[in-house]
Amino acid sequence: MALSQVPVAVPVNGDSSIRRSMFKTNNVTFHDKSWSSASRLDLKTANCSIKKSICSLHVSARVQPLTLEDVKEPPLHLYKNKESYTGTIVSVERLVGPNAPGETCHVVIDHGGNVPYWEGQSYGVIPPGENPKKPGSPNNVRLYSIASTRYGDFFDGKTATFCVRRAVYYDPETGKEDPSRKGVCSNFLCDSKPGDKIQITGPSGKIMLLPEDDPNATHIMIATGTGVAPFRAYLRRMFMESVPTFKFGGLAWLFLGVANKDSLLYDDEFSLYLQNYPENFRYDRALSREQQNKSGRQNGMMPGIQDTLKRVAEQRGENWVEKLSQLKKNKQWHVEVY
Known part of the structure; x- marks a missing residue:
């Protein structure tokens, strides 16, 4: 129960600057204006929106984030289906361009801490x-990473x-x-104001938690579409924020299908990390969801990924089945499909 309320120290002293240690990136762009992360900025209504990438900042006081690092176990199931928490929609922004198949939105929710x-x-x-x-x-409840x-x-x-992503049938x-059928929850979220x-x-889930026991580890991330959600969180923690208790010095490699x-999600954020941290980040738009079955619908992505990795293993003289078994045994293989 103690996990249900984790305070964040935000001194309201009229100082609207952001601590230098909060950002790793040298510059943050606000509507085509570049500002030093150490500058004293009035961020009460500032939005960082780089093309289709959303990294909104609404900060009116100095942020001290370390309190959220104190808890040593992940919070789980603080609010259940019959006793849910009432949050508030802060903003809904379209993430994709006009030629993207379908619509994907960036939805920010206020949970009050x-x-x-x-x-x-x-x-x-x-x-x-x-x-x-x-x-x-x-x-019914729907899960969103x-x-x-x-x-x-x-x-x-x-x-x-x-x-x-707004669900279609x-x-x-x-x-x-079929325009007569729509996804109940995704349409609710995308249409929210x-x-x-x-x-x-x-919150739920422990499978996809970012492993932080070895800050110099290599993380290979493969995603298509909205599957990039947890990886965006990982990369912001690795390369945007500067939390003293987590200093990433390894390699993060993102394959984005x-x-x-026009379907690229958070491409400008990822490109910025690539520019600022070339030794620690690799970014490949290598996979595709273009393949379709006989009815014209897109195939699932996992068979394609497994087949690709199998071919790579065979080229290296390795047995993929044995390799995959070893990865799972070492807790180095994590999959979430939603």
Whole structure:
């Protein structure tokens, strides 16, 4: 129960500057203006929006983040389905360009610091309305991987970010999109407005937690679409924030699958890390979700990844089945599909 309220020390003393130690990157861009991270900035309404990349900052006081590092175990299931937490929508921004197949949104939620989480965890969302399969009951909870660090995009420990693709359905006979059917929760989130209330549960999940026992380890991350959410959180912790208790000196390698250029998510953030930390970060847009089955729908990504890794192993004279078994045994292989 002590985990349900983790305070963040934010002295309200009229000083709106951000501590130099909070950012690793040399510059942050606010609407095409470059500012030094050590400058004294009025960030009460400042938005960092680089093309399709959202890294909003709403900070009105000096941030002291270390309190959120004190807890040694990840918070789990602080709020359950029948006793959810009522959060507030802060902002909803479209992440993709006009030629992307479908719509993906960057959704920021204010949890007031009452639902703390670690990088790699998920929140549940209970969309408003009645469950069509169980009249009189609320809708089922949907899980969304959190795309921000434990400090949130505003670096105050009070927000969490989702990367949400508006769900669409296809006619099984024609393979074409059926506009009469929509995803209940994803459409609720993508259509939300600032100030709207949202019922959240969690946090949940330990499988995708960022391993921090070895700060010099190599992390290989493979994702398509909104699957990049936890990796965005990892990379912000590694390369954007400067937390004294976690100094990343290893190698992070991100393989990001996209349908086309307009579908790239957080590309400018990742490109900035590549520019500033070339020895510690590699970034490849190497995988694709273009492949379709006979009905015109996209295939799942895991078989393609496994086949690729199998070919690489064979080229190196290794047995992929044995290699995969060893990776799992060493807890070096983590998969989450959502």
